Amino acid sequence: MDFANAFSSDNLRFIFEGFFMTLKVAFLSIVYSFLLGSVVGIIRYMKVPVLSPILGVLVEVLRNLPLLLIMFFARFALPDIGIQLGPVYAAIVALTLFEGAMISEIVRSGLQSIDKGQIEAARSSGLGYMRTLWHIVLPQGLRRMVPPLVSQFISLLKDTSLAVVISLPELMNQSKIVSGQNQNYVIPILLLAAILYFTVNYALSLVAKRLETKIV
């Protein structure tokens, strides 16, 4: 083990570049997958004809495939149907689709968990369907969704490491390049990578706990 040389300023800069790439891809994918997941989840909760069952099938397929495979598809199979994505966008698209499918299920079950009696009461007191959804169901549902949503976001951040197979220069990839220089770097560099992942995710989970106790 050679901590001093493993953590030379060049190596650290290289690894932190990867770390920022991880954060960037994770942040964008969190935003997109949350938007996509919410829309799909609400459509499926409302049982919109035609659209809802089609989305249902897509969600089932995406949820049940390994993300590694979806990433590979996004990078190397989508071009066959005319969509060309570099490693960054391929990773974001794959993460958005996969995690979006997961999130749509969280949103749907969050909404479904709202007591039917409340909805009936709101409807019979003259509130329209959309307004009931907006004022009664969504606010309560959201509260219940926060904990599973945050753990999904943490999963997403960890899952960015799988983009190593499509050569995205993220934290895992850069760490491997540095640790490949010298066998004595392997332990220090993997340790550093672990600490970086842990710090961000643990911070996220603490925020989640805060939110949970505050809202509920």
Next chain:
Amino acid sequence: MPDFSILIEYFDFYIEGFVNTIYASILALLGSFLLGTVIAVFRITTVKPLRWLGTVYVEFIRNIPLLLIVYLFYLVLPMLGITLNGFISGTIGLTVYTAAFIAETIRAGIMSVPKGQSEAALSSGLTYVQTMRYVILPQAIKIVIPPLSNQFINLVKNSSVLSVIAGLDLMYFGDRVAGKTYATFDTYIFVAVFYLVLTLPLSYAALILERRLAKHS
């Protein structure tokens, strides 16, 4: 249509990977269930050091990527004189990773059993271990079965990281076939179908199980 001649010509490759993926998933499920149960019990005991150990395990493992854990077993363990091949170190990595999630599931299950029951069992002369073994765990397990089945689906999907360390799983053989056919899309479509053959029935079963248990309670 995807080129079915690929499937026919390389059927043995697909099947070997498919079978290994099933093996890895089942082994990791059993392993992580045992390890997860132990850690869950650690997390709720009154013995401080054990409690601390359980918390550190769960918090640390849950917050780092599976790939990193797998590399640890594949690349770092040999430095300590223990060399395990890709399949074994990958399966152990999966076990260690999944155990953290299962431990949390089981802990939640145990917590959901009313405290009065364990107090009653303890005061009727049962030891702590006996109380856990005969009173709390049997009830908790019923509650945790649906979330556990979801963990199993995750395991099957996550086992694809074995491909990165030559773990001979379905994804690894998919890569191998792609290297021979140069037909990226068609090769991996069949890989996807093989994964779905495993995971779709599992998630359907999980759904039924969940509904049935919800009805009973």
Next chain:
Amino acid sequence: MMAKKWLAVALMTMVMSVFVLAGCGGGKVDNSSGSTGENPGADASLLDTIKSRGKLIVGVKYDTKLFGLKNPANNEVEGFDVDIAKALAKSILGDETKIELKEVTSKTRIPMLDNNEIDMIVATMTVTEERKEQVDFSEVYFKAGQSLLVKKGSAIKGIDDIAKGTKVLAVKGSTSVDNIIEKAPDATVLEFDNYQDAFGALKAGQGDVLTTDNAILYGMVAQDPGYEVVGEPFTDEPYGIAIKKGETELADAVNNELAAMKESGEYNTIYERWIGEAPSE
């Protein structure tokens, strides 16, 4: 209960049909290649596209010392292949900086060329008959041969020492895999995504020997002198620059430049810079 069962069957059928349809679409577009991707029209040749774009996009390795290795110290990709690619950019566009490098691995390079993501592959790629069905190759620009890398002091001294159960590490999608299976059928071959991973596995003791082209292996020795190349090369691995099928103008431009480089001595200079000796012949 029956209804649910039928639902499950229906779901499975739908999933399958989605994939079949997707595969169908994929196949169709494949046949009309040239109209997809970045190419503005089916008529414009790739060489014209490169000139109007003002940039040559080349797929090179990022993890192969001496040929294409990303250096963490300056973030540059450096090596023999990279210098050849720069020389091509200079001859086609008049400026060696009018180049964009993209990382390829043995596994990803042909899909990326197919997708028009890169104009050419200069990435330790052996010319083979099977590959000629997928891509066009330039004249041979480097002669390598497959060899073996072991930890110093290993009992393996050559291809004949590979016995039943010997763990041989190789890279996915490379010719080395097929060759070693042919020459040493008893070996257990384990494949990795790239050379970095394969060498990492060798260093971790996950295999007895790593096999690929000798030139790449010498790069690994330069990285870690605890390892050595053993035995004579047991195959010929002539490297060619891969270009999308039918782009003859570009292929001609590449071949002319390679010939001119050999003539002017620039080729020898690049060769000596990375390989450390003059090319044989």
